[in-house]
Amino acid sequence: MKEIQKFESITEGKTSVLVLKKKVSKKGPGSKEKGPFYNPAMELNRDLSVLVTQWLVNGSKKHVKLIDGLAASGIRGTRLANELDGDFDVTINDWGEEAHNLIKKNLERCKLKNAVASNKNLNALLSENCYRYIDIDPFGSPAYFIDSALRSVYNDGIIACTATDTATLCGVYPKVCLRRYGAQSFHSPVMHETGLRILLGFICREAGKYDKGIEPLVCHASDHYFRVYVRIRNGIKYADESVSELRFVGSDKLCLSKNLKINVGPLWMGKLQNKRVVQELRTILFEKQINTKHELWKLLSLLEDEADAPAFFYTVDGLASSLKRSLPKMKTIFEKLQSQGYNVVRTHFSPTGFKTNASIDEIKKVFK
Numbered sequence: 417m418k419e420i421q422k423f424e425s426i427t428e429g430k431t432s433v434l435v436l437k438k439k440v441s442k443k444g445p446g447s448k449e450k451g452p453f454y455n456p457a458m459e460l461n462r463d464l465s466v467l468v469t470q471w472l473v474n475g476s477k478k479h480v481k482l483i484d485g486l487a488a489s490g491i492r493g494t495r496l497a498n499e500l501d502g503d504f505d506v507t508i509n510d511w512g513e514e515a516h517n518l519i520k521k522n523l524e525r526c527k528l529k530n531a532v533a534s535n536k537n538l539n540a541l542l543s544e545n546c547y548r549y550i551d552i553d554p555f556g557s558p559a560y561f562i563d564s565a566l567r568s569v570y571n572d573g574i575i576a577c578t579a580t581d582t583a584t585l586c587g588v589y590p591k592v593c594l595r596r597y598g599a600q601s602f603h604s605p606v607m608h609e610t611g612l613r614i615l616l617g618f619i620c621r622e623a624g625k626y627d628k629g630i631e632p633l634v635c636h637a638s639d640h641y642f643r644v645y646v647r648i649r650n651g652i653k654y655a656d657e658s659v660s661e662l663r664f665v666g667s668d669k670l671c672l673s674k675n676l677k678i679n680v681g682p683l684w685m686g687k688l689q690n691k692r693v694v695q696e697l698r699t700i701l702f703e704k705q706i707n708t709k710h711e712l713w714k715l716l717s718l719l720e721d722e723a724d725a726p727a728f729f730y731t732v733d734g735l736a737s738s739l740k741r742s743l744p745k746m747k748t749i750f751e752k753l754q755s756q757g758y759n760v761v762r763t764h765f766s767p768t769g770f771k772t773n774a775s776i777d778e779i780k781k782v783f784k
């Protein structure tokens with residue numbers, strides 16, 4: 417009886433699961449709280465994983481093996497098992513005993529036959545088995561699991577990972593970033609984009625060790641986390657093509673302030689989105705029962721718009737302050753640049769941000 421009172425039933429998508437009852441602050445529960453972790457603020461993150469795995473299963477002629485590697489309550493893997501159509505199975509793994517028991521309970525409650533609960537260290541499990549989709553949703557950094565995920569993932573499979581160590585990736589702790597990701601980070605108005613590109617650069621270099629290449633399908637920075645879905649392709653050709661997308665970028669190219677120049681990176685300078693995949697995800701979203709449909713639709717629209725835009729962005733407030741001009745309307749900037757034949761799009765990285773192929777000198781002129 418006491419055991420049952422510890423849990424409450426919640427519903428995401430069309431799946432009801434038991435999660436630990438707890439007092440949650442706006443930022444979500446802390447990782448030090450006892451019992452299997454559940455953060456309602458990550459619902460959109462889980463919703464997107466439902467879309468991406470449905471896209472993967474739709475495009476596969478063979479049975480698809482999926483793993484929710486760091487599952488806690490098991491909500492993500494249980495949702496995949498319950499909400500996807502097609503020929504697939506899901507392994508739902510967590511090394512915690514309490515988490516494992518809760519995952520088993522949730523699978524029983526949902527009467528799911530296409531999912532199994534596993535209670536192992538994820539790195540050990542990935543060394544023993546291969547999967548087409550590997551979901552890594554850790555406390556903090558995914559860096560400790562990328563090597564095993566790359567050895568485990570099938571050719572053309574997807575590694576999905578969340579990083580909540582955004583302060584490290586965004587230049588607040590440059591020493592930590594250097595030792596964890598082997599990259600020089602930088603705190604600037606575009607730090608969310610450089611952080612995301614550092615994470616992808618790290619995955620690209622780890623993949624290169626095994627003669628594998630990466631193709632980011634959908635990547636975003638939202639709230640307190642980064643999330644990337646990366647297709648892995650076997651072969652030296654793909655590895656070499658991917659590594660050729662790695663570059664260092666001078667900090668003077670990332671912000672207009674005159675601080676000492678440092679070389680930021682290595683950064684993944686290839687595309688962050690596959691436009692066609694993002695379009696197909698929007699179609700799948702339309703068909704699924706998803707509570708965050710509205711927010712996710714908005715996010716995917718922005719990602720689609722910026723899929724072919726150049727790397728990095730400007731913010732109207734940032735430009736106005738460094739050029740000592742009054743704040744113009746976003747619409748005015750867009751109209752002026754477009755009338756001169758430049759492409760300009762909004763970016764999901766910042767509500768006041770825009771990406772354009774116009775040079776900084778051209779942009780300065782429209783601020784006059």
Ligand SMILES: C[S@@+](CC[C@H](N)C(=O)[O-])C[C@H]1O[C@@H](n2cnc3c(N)ncnc32)[C@H](O)[C@@H]1O
Pocket residue numbers: 452453454455458462485486487488489490491492509510511512515536537538539553554555
């Ligand atoms: C942030 S929680 C996962 C949240 C979950 N994916 C969700 O969407 O609600 C991270 C989980 O990883 C588990 N974990 C951490 N290191 C692990 C490892 N090496 N192997 C297996 N599980 C691990 C922890 O016990 C914890 O439950």
